[in-house]
Amino acid sequence: MSxxxxxxxxxxxxxxxxxxxxxxxxxxxxxxAPRSYRRWSPMVVATTALGGIxxxxxxxxxxxxxxxxxxxxxxxxxxxAAAVIFVTGFPLAYYSARYNIDLDLITRxxxxxxxxxxxxxxxxxxxxxxxxxxxxxxxxxxxxxGLGLPLxxxxxxxxxxxxxxxIYGMKALSKLQVWTTPVxxxxxxxxxxxxxxxxxxxxxxxxxxxxxxxxxxxxTASVLLGAGVxxxxxxxxxxxxxxxxxxxxxxxxxxxAWWTAVVMAGPGWVVLGALKQAIGVFLAVYxxxxxxxxxxxxxxQQFRGAFDAxxxxxxxxxxxxxxxxxxxxxxxxxxxxxxxxAWTNSFTRVTRRYPGRxxxxxxxxxxxxxxxxxxxxSFLNSILSFYSNCAIAWxxxxxxxxxxxxxxxxxxxHAPEFRRGMLYAVNPVGVVAFxxxxxxxxxxxxxxxxxxxxxxxxxxxxxxxFVLTPLMAVLTKGRYYLRRTDDGIDEPLLDAEGNxxxxxxxxxxxxxxxxxxxxxxxxxxxxYVCSLCLSTDTVGDHVLPAQPAxx
Numbered sequence: 001m002s003x004x005x006x007x008x009x010x011x012x013x014x015x016x017x018x019x020x021x022x023x024x025x026x027x028x029x030x031x032x033a034p035r036s037y038r039r040w041s042p043m044v045v046a047t048t049a050l051g052g053i054x055x056x057x058x059x060x061x062x063x064x065x066x067x068x069x070x071x072x073x074x075x076x077x078x079x080x081a082a083a084v085i086f087v088t089g090f091p092l093a094y095y096s097a098r099y100n101i102d103l104d105l106i107t108r109x110x111x112x113x114x115x116x117x118x119x120x121x122x123x124x125x126x127x128x129x130x131x132x133x134x135x136x137x138x139x140x141x142x143x144x145x146g147l148g149l150p151l152x153x154x155x156x157x158x159x160x161x162x163x164x165x166x167i168y169g170m171k172a173l174s175k176l177q178v179w180t181t182p183v184x185x186x187x188x189x190x191x192x193x194x195x196x197x198x199x200x201x202x203x204x205x206x207x208x209x210x211x212x213x214x215x216x217x218x219x220t221a222s223v224l225l226g227a228g229v230x231x232x233x234x235x236x237x238x239x240x241x242x243x244x245x246x247x248x249x250x251x252x253x254x255x256x257a258w259w260t261a262v263v264m265a266g267p268g269w270v271v272l273g274a275l276k277q278a279i280g281v282f283l284a285v286y287x288x289x290x291x292x293x294x295x296x297x298x299x300x301q302q303f304r305g306a307f308d309a310x311x312x313x314x315x316x317x318x319x320x321x322x323x324x325x326x327x328x329x330x331x332x333x334x335x336x337x338x339x340x341x342a343w344t345n346s347f348t349r350v351t352r353r354y355p356g357r358x359x360x361x362x363x364x365x366x367x368x369x370x371x372x373x374x375x376x377x378s379f380l381n382s383i384l385s386f387y388s389n390c391a392i393a394w395x396x397x398x399x400x401x402x403x404x405x406x407x408x409x410x411x412x413x414h415a416p417e418f419r420r421g422m423l424y425a426v427n428p429v430g431v432v433a434f435x436x437x438x439x440x441x442x443x444x445x446x447x448x449x450x451x452x453x454x455x456x457x458x459x460x461x462x463x464x465x466f467v468l469t470p471l472m473a474v475l476t477k478g479r480y481y482l483r484r485t486d487d488g489i490d491e492p493l494l495d496a497e498g499n500x501x502x503x504x505x506x507x508x509x510x511x512x513x514x515x516x517x518x519x520x521x522x523x524x525x526x527x528y529v530c531s532l533c534l535s536t537d538t539v540g541d542h543v544l545p546a547q548p549a550x551x
Contacts (some may be wrong), residue, residue, distance in 0.1 A: 030345050030354075031531050032428055033245045034515040035502040040246055040407050042261035044253060048365060049243035049265035050272070054184045054235065056299040057131060058273050060377075061296035061384070062280030063230055067288070069222040070211030071273040074281050075220055077226030083235075084462060086267040089237040090401040092268020095416065097247040097258070099517075104345050105399075105418035111143075111401040111430025111469060113480065114349065114423040119434065120394045121346040126218040127235040129364050129389060132159075132332050133371035139328035140372065142300040147408035148322035155372040159365050160330060165333045167216075184330065188325040191306030192279055194534045195225045195286065198309070202286055209285045212293070224455040225385075231458050232388035233273060239338045242271055249499040277428040279432030300324050307409075313386055314412040339364035349420075352538045390462050392439035396465035397430050404470045407430070410471075411478035414494050419520055421543040422487060422532040427480040433468035437461045488521025490530070509533040509542065520544060 028037060040048075095106055103124065107117040140154025147158070195202050211222075220378040243491035244266055250258045287305035295301045300320055307316040343360035347353070376383060405412035417423055441461035447454050493516060495501045501516035508527035522529040522542045529542045538544060 010050035011277040030341065030348060030535070032105070032500070032502075032515065034251070034518065035100075035249060035500070036504075036515070038100065038246050038248050040248070042247060042257045045243055045247050046261035046265035049240050050054070051330055053240075053273060053325045053331065055131065055135050056327045057134045057331075058233075058276035058295045059283065059302055060134070060138065061233075061276030062227055062508040063284035063302070064207065065277075066211070066465060067284055067293060067296060068185070069210055069226055070217075071207055071209045071285065072218045072282055073211065073222040074226055077223045078230055078274050078277045080223060081227040082270045083231030084227075084231060084392075085234050085237070085270040085273075088234065088399040089240075089267035089270065091399045092237050092241060092261070092395070093244055093262055095260045095402055096241040096361075096363055097244045097266070098250065098498075099416040100247070101242045101246050101343065101416055101418060102245050104342065106241075106402075106416065107398050107430070108205040108423055108483070109393075110398045110412065111433070111473075111481075112398075113427035114418075114420055114425055115433070117424040118346045118349060118429045119431070120398075121342045123390050123394055124235055124238045125339050125342035125346070125364065127232075127238070127391060128283030128335040128342065129367040130371065130376075130383060131369040132335040132339070132364070135328045135332050135335070135378050136368060137377040138299050139324055141298050141377075142321045145300050145304070146317050154370060154372060157479050158332070159369045159372075160223065161362065162329065162332045165366070172320045181432070184326050187319065187326070188276075188279075191303060191310060192282070194310040195306060201284070206282045206285045209281075220319050221324040224459060228385045228388050228455070230274075230277065230388075231392055232384035233270075234388065235391040236269060236273070237266065237395065238342075239334050240266055242334070242338050242341065249497065251497060251499075273506040276435060277512055285538035299327075335363060335368075336361055348532075350536050352536050354532070354536055356361040385445060385457075386442065387458055389441040392440045392461040393434050393441065393465045396435065396462050397433045397469050398464050400433075400469040401430060401473070405473045405478075409470060409473060411481075412475040413481055416517070417482065419518075419531045420489065420537075421520060421523075422482060423485050424480045424483050428476060429469060429478075429480065431474040432472050433465050436468055437464035438463060480527060484544055485545070487519075489519070492515055493517050507533055 015127050028034065028082055042492070043459050062074060062078065065077055076488055090105065092106065095110075096102065104121050107120050108445055112120065136155055136158035137157040138148070140151050142151040143154040168523055244262065247261065248254065248256065278547070280299070280302065281307055282296075283302035287302060290305060291298075291301045303320045303323055304316055307319050340357045340361040340363075343363055344354070344357050346353065383398070383460065406414050412429075438461060442466070443449060443455050443459040444460055445457035453460075489505070491501060491503060493501060502517050504513040505519045506513050506527040507515065507519060507530040508522060508525055509529055510533055512530065514530045518531050519528045520534065521527075521544065522530075523544050529537075534542055
């Protein structure tokens, strides 16, 4: 055993596990993020995480809801969705920052089991390529307006340009997000402030806009339909967590900064997201008469109209294009990065082979490009409304397991667990709650239970997941969480301050050192084995046998 906390040396070339090890050590993909790697301050992590939400999709989402249902319904819908996203995102963000694991690893030990969470990994991967396609479509619209590129070529350019940026993981992403955020903020906020200050009548027109149905006023059906679209963004917490897992240990000295960063960059992302959606409604109403109903949800048109009111005409289109390009790059490197992790995680568990993360960067980009070429922007709200039912069911199930089953009922193990052999293959607590919540809510969305209930599909997803998750834990008495109660190592997983222990152990398979939470004892060799080598063990030679839980 080694007790060093320095970065492990490179593995010797040769075997498959060593190849996987070399690649995943860039930013600890598919595994626990060790203390020796987490050298960023809480505020740097938070800034990097928030930089990833510079996407333009919020403007389109808000505009689409506002144009269809009116400003009043849109603002209430945005607020309702933001409240749900904040409440459900908080326990996930805390758990990730506290124990330094991503959302897939959290999901495994929070009701789904080792293989059960493959379901949710695919859902998260779908989130990343759907929103990559949306952002790529927005960028292509900008390139068409500014450079005259046909849309099909713009889709291709917006896809290919992120590949060099996404190769290098957290180190490169942190620099990109920190340096581009100030420029993005100025370009986004400046036009709004100018319009309100110079033409107060824009606010009155915005607030009085009644939508295409012309009814005005706030009604439940319109609010819930709008909230359903906004709630498709609930899975964004997974991308925030891909950064939050690199938070430093929480101590008495950094406690305030640590909590501020977790709240701000975790569930707090939705505050900025909701503001952007509201701005999208404002700008769409502002330019509606100029560009028409079909073009008003396009961010490039929204900011072109806003810039046109405040600067010389020769600057308008170039600045609008710069804003769209910066925003697309900032979010789509995150979409490509997070999506590749989700696909790789699922594939590695199911096949017990690690093909390399770049393979799934290309797979994710291929799905996104196909959606763009199919003109997904024209049926955006339909895609997001359908997807939101699955995303809501997943996130609410995991958040409920952490908040209620772990901390209140104490039926779910408090300490995080994600390693093969320690978990059951499938845990009915999360799987049953998720399948029931997503299945019934999707049926409602497609009018299977009648037109009256159709707008309530997101509410059904929330309520069913929230009720079934603790109910299933009580019915199963929590017996399907842990296949084993110890991992064969005497040292506790957590240190005296409740942070993951930093003692390093040598994996006898890949010959690297990993910190305590990332290893178990080996079944046959009297040594230690890391979590990735356990995942790629095709015959189960290293996997500890099942052990009855203590009474």
